[in-house]
Amino acid sequence: MIELTSTPIIILAILGGVGVALPVISIAMKERGTVASYGIVTLIALFASIGYVLYQLALDHVAPAAIFSQDVLADDAFGSLFAIAMLIVAIFTTVGSFSYMKNKANPSVYFSLILLSTIGMVLVAYATDLVMLFVAWELMSIPTYILVGFLKKDPISNEAAIKYFLFGALASAIIIYGISLAYGITGSTNIGEVIQGFMVLDANLIPIGLLAVGMFIAGFGFKMGLVPFHMWLPDAYEGAPPTIAALLAAGTKKAGFAAALRVIVMGAVALSLDWTLALGIIAVMTMTVGNIAAIMQKNLARMLAYSSIGHAGYILIGLSIAPFSTIGIQGSLFHILNHAVMKGAAFIAVAGIVTALAVTHIEKIKGLGRRMPITALGLVISLLALAGVPPLNGFWSKLMLFASAIDAGTVVWWGPWLAVAGVLNSALSLAYYGWIIRKMYFEGETEKRIKEPRAIIAVMIFSIIFMVTIGVYPEPIIQFTEFATPAINVAFTP
Amino acid sequence: MVDALFLGIAVLTIVSAIAALEMRSLIYGGLALMGTLGGIAGFFILLDSPFVALFQIAVYVGSIAVLILFVIMLVKSELIFQKKEDPKRRYAGIALMLILMICLGAVIFNSGLSSITTEEPPVDYKEIGEDFLIYYWPALIAMALVLAGSITGALILARRQDAVEDEQRTD
Amino acid sequence: MEYALLQAVFLPLLLSPLAYIIGRKVGHTAATWFTFGLLLYCTILIITASIGGTYEEHYPWTELFGEFGFMLDGLAAPFAIMIYVLCTILALYSKPYMLHKFHEFFKEQAPKPVYQSDGTVLESVSLEKFVNRQSGVYYALFLVFSMGMLGTVLATNLIEFYIFFEVMLIPAFLLIGFWGDHPRRRVALMFFFWTHVGAVILLLGLLAIGLNVGSFDFADINETDIPPGILLAAAVAIIIGLGVKLAAFGFHIWLPYAHGSAPTPISALLSPAMIGIGAYALFRLIVEFLPQTYADLSIWISIWGVATMFYGGAMALMQDDIKRVFAYSSISQMGYLLFGIGSMSTLGLAGAEMMYISHALGKGLLFMTAGVLIVHVGARHLSKLGGLAGKMPITAVCAFIGALTIMGVPPTSGFMGEWMLFYGVLETALEEGDDLRTLLFALGLVATVLTMSYILWMFKRVFLGKIPENLSKVKDGSWYMLAPMMVLAGFTIVVGIYPDIFLQKIMPYMQGVLGG
């Protein structure tokens, strides 16, 4: 029986309570509450949650690394890391929404859905049972379907939601199918037991195990934006309200990785077959497709969407060589955390631009450096961090990922090639990040400054500080990721 | 050995699944879908899980299918009838379907699954309840939130008029 | 002297916002002198720190990637000194040049007055305000750029090295993008892209070394015998990555664009100071850390060097734009550096480092000359210049000294670099009885004649011959421009006559490297 004071339960209680209460309050107040009031309530809940996570960490109530418990949830550092990332993203989204949601309908439901989705993301990371994982996964997904289509009068928002929904539904079904197979051959839905089961699997049942892993890759890969399960992603990110795109790109995507880390990697390691190369191939495909497609984009949100596909590829490097290098998963975790902040900040900046200027077309953000200096600066820094330019945080996590790939070179021949593909893609990505910077700073010299939404500025300043500080002194986060890394190498390496 | 009942339900399920997708009229398609869902319920009964079967019938046939039918009625009548599909896409889809069936089927068929049979008695319903309350209780809460979220969200989306007009993006 | 290097590296970074504010609130002259003073202070710090033996500072950093340190040893000190000396005097030089540029830009793109519907002016920006704001940004970026270059040569950790290596690109990218010449945007991107590609390839090599050793600290790497596993691949990756930085033949294409388009003070930093850092890295990473691999690859480095020497020289002959001449000349000079680095001999390596110093001085002078021409003549195409020696005598003299330095004619420092470098190549050729090296030596000497040809021809077309009629009213540059040039010109001659200033530090290091 899981303790009632453990982190996931408390988060579930706080956020769930507030999330359900918000629409009720709204109806009770006859829908007269302002955006800010709902937003502040949401923020308080989120800050309380993040505070609790940190409190638990500080008091060492949290188990190190990823553990497998007899319960459906485990209060471990792995989950805490994701929880922090998700909650930061949720805070970003909420703050960004202050200005974005102004004069839009149904703010209470909007914030409530954000909260519910956040619970889902957090619980995905904490889940140690496939059923819990699946329910959390749906709790994360279903509100986002609605949020993506939240602009009811906007056809592209609806179109994005429909595409996203269809993919999501299929992916959920595939996940259930995968779970059913895994369950069928191991007789349990507890992840720990499933992995134990995998390790002692009959040789003639192994193909079923692989089938299950394949379905997990497809199902979770859809959220992560892995090629070839990425097709919905640019459309949905472009069509969604940019704040929600931030939530998707920075939050739900990471939950996909949390699930993948717990389930795919662990399971695959347990199966001890040559599955790593498959992930490696997907990683290279993913980053290449994402970066190449991003180059010619005209829409800022869409470009960022493709870039986030590319980043999924980088993160996958760490996963694919997890058994061969100690820093692979660490790098992935670090990059997940970083990417949450970087991509979140970038999308919130887009939200700011949309709020202030109602444009997302790259040609139309000329001279943004003069029009909205702080937003533009935040965007530039997050773009550079995404490109992995030191001394920003993105550099360190990419460094660790590439380092792990090279480190793995002593075991598997293709390890360094992952790193080569990674660095070349990283360099290629600079072309389109640089393009945005060029548009913002080197053109449109005659623009005038306009007022920037204050909430956006707050997010920008926070993320700039975060990115630069971590970039200059990454040690604490590296330590933390080390603390949070599942100890698979010791346990499962054949 | 496959018995006749199983065979009958299997044929019913698969044929009505295909019919649900291929019937010209959406309404008949919806009815055929109910056939599929009912067939699945039948399988559940075959598998000695009447509780799940009843739940299936209650939720799916009783509510979801009806909901779908309502929506079908709601939209314009010409939309109910199928438009012509792109033949290329259709053939590609059929090919994909067959390949998937053959590949996955072959994998499963060649694996150790094919030899599994059981003579043990089915699990007691009470165990399901215990599972829910003792082991899966956080998941249950989470599911409650899912349902709450989806219902409020769906309501908000489906609601016709809003207090404040949405602004549309200009570009 | 505690924290001397920390100050020298990070003061410019930390005070760069102050430079911006001063530029904006007080004016560009104040910003100029502030930048100059700050850099001068830092330069003095470095010079005092470099007197005496190796000087090091260490600070805790990450556990995984090692500690954060600075080191001034025989290799780093000359590089560090040259970089900051150049930065310091270029801060002064920038003033008139950038002022010229800002005025040009003001005409082109100043915000047009905003009129209200009734015709009254709602808003307009005065020239002075525009200039002050621009110069604030310029000097802030300038300081960051300086800091990036210095950090690279002082770093004691592979990752730290890489960070600085990349950090200097960003301000350079922005400087080119903001104030470069047409097509500045494309060039800025191209510059950023290519150098970044080089850097990431380098990163792969660095990672391979660091992971093989198990530590990224220079001190540890130096002590450990690196297992030969993927050593060759790592070395090749490093060499290719640095080859891009050095603009060696094959990877040089970004350089003519970048140097041609960058605002001239920045060209004068890019070419002499920045790209040569690739050579520093070759010394540190290949020669010092991977001696065995270095021995295997040195001949290829030499060949690449000779190819670069000839190619850069030949292409420089074909240019009409004076800054592109210098750009190709830089490529050619980087060929000399590569050639020297491939020499496998103490004197050759020391010569290559001297060559960096002399290239910094000489090419700095030449680029500054180009800047004077751009500002005071308004032309940069050789076909439109001529006979200016009489009109701008001091510039001509300084340019001539710069030209001599590049040609390697005594008593300029160029000769001191060149003879040691060539001797080093010959020494190894004789020791190994290697005919290929002997041939390379001969070819290298021929390349010096080529160098001389394009430099002299350039000089003739700019300063000698008949003067075009439209240039008859040209005046010499202002003292802000001339004084820095004269300082460099004096410096190159002093080093040329008394190279011990640097060689005292360089030789023991090189002996240690090759002896060990």
Add this chain to the structure above:
Amino acid sequence: MSNELIDFVIVSVALLAIGIYGLSVKRNFIRMLFAVEIVINAANLNLVAFARFLPHSGGQTFALFSIAIAAAEVAVGLALIIVAYRMYKNIDVADFRSLKG
């Protein structure tokens, strides 16, 4: 039990393939919803079948979860259809292609 596990699994695989076929060919949103339902039911069938043959209660429990969540999903999907229909007077997904490239 006279029926073997493999029989149920094969039926489930067939339904899965049919569902994917429906999703990748059909243009009508509602029909695509049908296909989704078919896939989910295939998975449920699998779950219950495995639960019976293990025997273990977890599968059934999961099937219950999955049925409930499928219901929630369908509700959201229908809401989206209604919104789309209101805007376009059309529920043909293949015509929703303004986002591309």
Add this chain to the structure above:
Amino acid sequence: MATEIIATEGDAMFAWLIWILPFVAALIIPAVAKVSKLSTGRVAIGFAAMSAISAAMLFPMALEGHEIHSQVDWISAIGLKAGVLADPLSIIMANVVGWISFLIICYSTGYMKGDKDIVRFWFWMMFFIGSMQLIVLSDNLLQLFFGWEGVGLASYALIAFWYRDKAKHHVGKEGRTVLGIMEYYSPTHSGMKAFIMTKVGDVMMLAGMFLIFAFAGTFGFKELLADTAWAVNMSAEGLLVPAVVLLFGGAIGKSAQFPLNEWLLEAMTGPTAVSALIHAATMVKAGVFLVARLGPLVFALGAAGILVDQFFEIIAWVGAFTALLLATQAMVNPEIKKVLAYSTGSQIGYMMMALGIAGLSEQFVDGYTAGFYHMISHAMFKASLFMAAGSLLHVVGSRFMTDMGGLRKKMRKTYAFMWAAGLGLMGAPFITTGFWSKDAIFAAVYESGNEWALPIFIIAVLTAAITAFYTTRMMGLVFFGKESKHIEKMESEGHHIHDAPRSMWIPYGILAVLTIGIGVIGFSAEGGIHELFTEYLDESFGIQTPHIDVEISGSLGFLSGLNPIAVGASLVAFAVGFGLGYIFYIGRWVDPVKFINSNIFFYALHKVILNRWYLNAMIYWGFVIAPLWAARAIWRYFEKTAIDTGMNTGLERSVRFGAKVVQGTQTGVAQSYLFVFGAGLLFVVLILLI
């Protein structure tokens, strides 16, 4: 006399001052110019005089056979020291350079009067002199190379002194082409040509230096001599001769020997004072001095049993061939300064020949003395001739001899002094230094006993005859015959043609007088040098000279040391050359143009010679046009296309294409997306299973 290294403070100081003073002058002249432009000339004269006097102070010591070797730390990091080595050779040389350049500087105050770039002129002149003295006094090769390059640099700056490229400062005839190459050079072009061509030599010299340094570990002359193990090692590897030949390559470049001779002619674009300095004291003499420095060293190695003959053979043949080559060209050239320039190259060839033959003969000192003595005498009369020619140009305003003529009455002093110096060049018997030095060369060649002695001797005599001929031709064209149209035109315009001002004619007067004056006692002067060098070579290099007892008796006893064949050949050559010249140009009995056109053979020969044996054109085609063409081809068809377009545009395009392809898959149709999803599932399962 005992040779010992004395390094008393004072004397060493003089040795340093000789070369430092001109540099100091060069540095302070620009500063002085800020105060007064006029006084720069005085500063230059003063420092030149002080430098010359410093050299003179050491002269007594040289006569006693002492030497100074003083060193200071230089590049201590590699253990190199800077130093001066003042042995008899360098002291004599320093005196020659110092005094002649002093006179030229004096001359320049008149010649350059009123030039607005006078400061630059003084700067480079002093730099030039300083560099030359640095070469002379260096005790090691590296330091010598500093002077060596300094000389090249100064020559570049001075040849291109009139950098504005006015037509009157060009050389050659406008529009004249040889094989498509213009034979018309602007000062700036000539400067570059000189600098680059000599650089080719310098590069060879560097290579030679490095080879020696690689084995010996030192650049110092003294150290090289002290321990000759390096030479043994080098010789064993077969590198000794290549190394010293490469060093000689430097001398070839600087002294304008074949095949790097072509720059010397265009060097005439500089002010005439510069030409005088280049030809008499500094630049071209540097090469001879280098050979004189190295010759004994190499010969001493040869004496130690190491085979070095090839080195001397190469020197001798290069010298001989150059002497003939350039002498022939001097016969036909219409420009007075160019004739003198050809003549210089030719005379330097003589010196090289002598120094080379010295190494091939039993008695090294004979050839050595002859070459060196010829250098001294040549310095005097060539300086004089150039300065005189300069005053002609100054007065007439044209560089073509065809624009002169009949000037002997108008410019009496110049006429007289030019005859005196010209006779020296021709080697007029018994009264000129030129005769004695040339005779010594003939004798050295003839007596060397080498297998090549005879052909070289014949070439030498032939060249002597040609020399006499072209000198006579020059005198005839300038001073005899009718006045040219150019002169008539000038007179009609009111220019009065008269002698140059005093500051100009006195210097060349002094040298002309010296040519004759020393010539009268020439043989004994040569004897003195001979004795001095015998001692010097013996003490410093261990080169023993077998003593030949000659009975000195009677009034004509001093002639008994002469080789009758050499004297005879010399006399005949002078007679033939002078006679032919008199027939054509002074007496004007035969019209040279008609004579040449009378015969296809003469015509062809004339044309070949006039076109410089096509050497210049071939060098341009081979080393200027062809490389430029290649560079242009690379630029057009490789750099701009393959590299630039390929790597920038090409990369961009391919990435764009890739982007288009990827974007093409993103059709916007949900069904295709889902199809890809299904296929992707299959793909993943398959790669997992495989």
